[in-house]
Each structure stands twice: as C-alpha cells, then as structure tokens.
Amino acid sequence: MAKHYTILHNQFPSRHTETLVAMAVYHKDRLDWVCQAVRSILSQTYTDFVFFVILDGEVPAKMVSELKDFAFQDNRLVLAQNEKNSGLAASMNHALEWGMTLSPEYFARMDADDESVKNRLERQISYLNKHRNIAVLGTALTEFDEQGRQVGSRTMPASHKQIVHMLPRRCSLNHPTVVLRYQVFHDGYRYDSDLNNTQDYFLWIELASQGYVFRNLKDKLLNFRRVNDFYKRRGFSKSVNEFRARLRAMRQLSRLSLFNLVYACGVLTLRVMPAKLVKLAYRIDRHFLERFVKH
Template sequence: MHKHFSLLHNKYNKNNAETLVGMALYHGDKEEWVIQAIDSILNQTYEDFVFVVVIDGEVSVKMTNLLKDKAFSDNRLVLAQNTFNVGLAESMNRAVEWGACLSPTFFARMDADDISTPNRLSRQVSYLRKHSYISVLGSALTEINEKGEKVGSRVMPSSHRQIINILPRRCSLNHPTVVIRYSVFEQGYRYNNSLLNTQDYFLWITLAAEGFVFRNLKDRLLAFRRVNNFYKRRGLTKSINEFKARWHAMVKLKRLTPYNVFYACGVLTLRIMPGNVVKWAYKLDRHLLERFGKH
C-alpha cells in the first residue's frame, strides 16, 4: 500500500468482490451531494461489490463523520484517506491497487456529486458478463442542476468503431459511467497520475491503441451534476491538456487528418472564449453528437 494512502474504515468481511466501485472526494464537495452519490451505490439492485471512497486530502470534520456513519451502516463501504491531495487519477490508481487482493472482475467509476440509477451496476455488469471481448463499458447520462432538476442529456456513440473514430476529436465516453475490466489494470495500465485533468481521455487513447474494445450503452444510467460554473472558461492549462490529448489520439490512432487538426484547434480557441459562447457551443455539440454519433 502507498505510504500516503491509508484505510480510515474497513469492515468489509469477504475475501472477494466481483466489482470494486471507486470514488474520490475533496475539500469543498457538498455533503448533501456526497451522501446522495454514496446512497445511489449502496442502494443498487446489484450487491456483489465493495465501494472504496478515497478522501483526497483534508475534509471537514462534519464530512468525515457523515462518511463514517455511512460506513458503519454498510460494510461494503470502505473509507480510505490520502495524506494530501493527489488528484483523481492517483486516487483511483490507489483504490485499484488496494482492491486487487479481492480479485475483482470489474472496476466501476463514480463521482461524488452524481447519482447512479438503481439498476446501473446490474445493467453494466450483466452486459460485460455476456460480452467478454469488451473491456471498457460506458453509458449515456442525464444532466441535472444543483436542485436535481433535469437540464439535458449526454448520449455517446455506441459501437466500438464510432467511439474510436470520434476519439481524436473528443472523449467519447462519459467517465463517471464507466466500468472497466480489472484485467486491464492487471496488465499494467493505469490513469496517468501526472495529469490533473483529461486523465480518462489519455487512458482511453492508450487502451484504444492497444486494441482494447469499447462500448457505450444508450441507457441513461447516471445523473450528472451540471453546476452553474459548468460553462466558465476552462483555463489555459486544462485547454492545452485537452488539445494535447486530441493530438496524442490523432498520432496514436493514426488519424492525423486536416479535419481532426482543425477541430482540435477550434476547440482550443473556443475554450478561452466567454461562457455564453461556450454554452451555445456545448448545446450544439450535444445535438450533433446524438444525431451523427449513432452506430
């Protein structure tokens, strides 16, 4: 176990679990949303999982007590603590490595401000059981605001071919919905912990280049929290990282075309424009993705 990663609460009393669910939370996460996210996993119709929540750095005493109360009420909830904030990628890598001793078959992602539908894990796990050649499975999602009201949706292309074709232009999986076969990690693949964002995008590019098969379900299995600052300027660092990811995808997947280069440059320019312009472009992107991204 990593020296800066420790278990805060672990009463999981089984020797194995078919699925490990990984979630990280941070200082500033809203207690109400965190509890909704945790409850949405603990109340799944599917039950053969261990749920590892990584507290990434210091959080409030109130948050810690709420988490401990939840963990005492359900032994499947394991609390881990990073000594200091290391980011999502490293938090998930540490959760994956800790859980390896339980010999899980699947790793499911969850975010601390989202809500999984009650049948999410059942739907995704059963699909992966039936399709052993698929290594990474995502789904569509519903977008909700701070009040939990539906404000949109995000339906990604379903087929492997479409996912790979679109990957040089955009991340074609909804990261909080993804379930990954543990065998991917057993072969040495990890999130790039040197990145503070776009970690999932780079991982999908690497796995796609290595021949792993992807799929997206059209079922909306997660409510994704779209907050008021969602459309704000992304900042130069994140925008450049996204551009690097697109360029990396073009090179690794041998899709260095004029259209893909133009798209990457256009998005880089868009990211630093005012929020109302970004909002308009986001809605147009969702419309085009649902219309032309079908298999």
C-alpha cells in the same frame, strides 16, 4: 509502490468481490450531494461490490463523520484518506491497487456529485458478463442542475468503431459512468497521476491504441450534476490537456488529418472564450452528438 493513503474504516467481510466501485471526495464537495452519491451506490440492485471512498486530502469533519456513519451501517463501504490532495488520477490508482487483493473482475467509477440510477451496476455488469470481449463499458447520462432540474443529456456513440473513430476529436466516453475489466490494470495500465485533468481521455487513447474493445450503452444510467460554473471550470490547463490528448490520439490511432487538426485548434480557441459562448457551443455539440448517435 509507496503507499500515500490511510484506511480509516474497513469492515468488508469478504476476501473477494466481483466489482470495486471507486469514488474520490474533496473539501469543496457538497455534503448533501456526496450523501446522495453514496446512497445511490449502496442501494443498487446489484450487490456484489465493495465501495472504496477515498478522501483526497483534508475534508470537513462533518463529511468524515457522515461517511463513517455510512460505513458502519454498510460494511461494503471502505473509507480511506490520502495524505494530501493528490488528484483524481492518483486517488483512482490508490483504489485499484488496494482492490487487487480482492481479485475483482470489474472496476466501476463514481463521482461525488452525481447519482447512479438504481440498476446501473446490474445493467453494466450483466452486459460485460455476456460480452467478454469488451474491456471498457460506458453509458449515456442525464444532466441536472444544482436545483435538481433536468437540463440535458449526453449519449455517446455506441460501437467500438464509432468510439475510436471520434477519439481524435472528443473524449467519447462519459467517465463517471465507466466500468472497466480489472484485467486492464493487471496488464499494467493506470491513470496518469501527473495530469490534473483529462486523465480518462489519455487512458482511453492508450487502451484503444493497444486494441482493447470499447462500448457505450444508450441507457441513461447516471444523473450528472452540471453546476453553474461548469463552463467556467474548463480552464486553460484543461483546454491544453484536451488539445494534447487530441494530438496523441491522431498519432497513436493513425488519424492525423487536416480536418482533425483544424477541429482540435478550433476547440482550443473556443475554450478560452467567454462562458456564454462555450455554453452555446456545448448545446450545439449535444445536438449534433445526439443526431450522430441515432444513426
């Protein structure tokens, strides 16, 4: 595989780590939020990890400087840069390929505008160590707005059966919260770098169809940033990819039904409606999801 990124800083002292945490940074990311995200990982109660932060193309010089300062202060942070803006899937694939040499057990996701709760990794890694059959572990999350005010939460179905049952209708894991066993990648699976969005949804469908076991913790272990344009950002391309993912899930998981087809078409129609209607639908969805999960 051709290498399309450069290591800017790597003083990680070990040849092995239990967990690789990966985060991509873009030129439009807010510096204060990126710093908050980095601090939330470096201050985790769990410590056996390397934190691979990849700059996806050119980013402001101030951002690079701040991240290098973090790397000099904590040698668990490895800083890399893509030759050009390649997208989240390619960035995560670069991170996991780089991490192969460290023989990690786990691969943890992090986003540059979110904040991990202090015991997030300890809680997830401990759970995975005790439940060896689980390959993909997500958690619930708390939603905050740009001013740091709590505006909601998102609790996904807990059991493998529920998660897979819902896949033809929705992506039933919160991607920024997920920790995967590295064995998944040793088995040859990767994010689809041809997709500009919904890469996680397609990956979960592929893994579910191959029998990998999923689980969601109900603990809210991530503070998710729901910015003002959150509803507008779900544009036509993302809507079409979500529709394609639902159709694939129906086929690969043998869940093709009139209800699932109508649901997929309904969501696609909703996505192109005004942001106010999308926002209302989002709130209704959260309400029914919470009720479903509680049962």
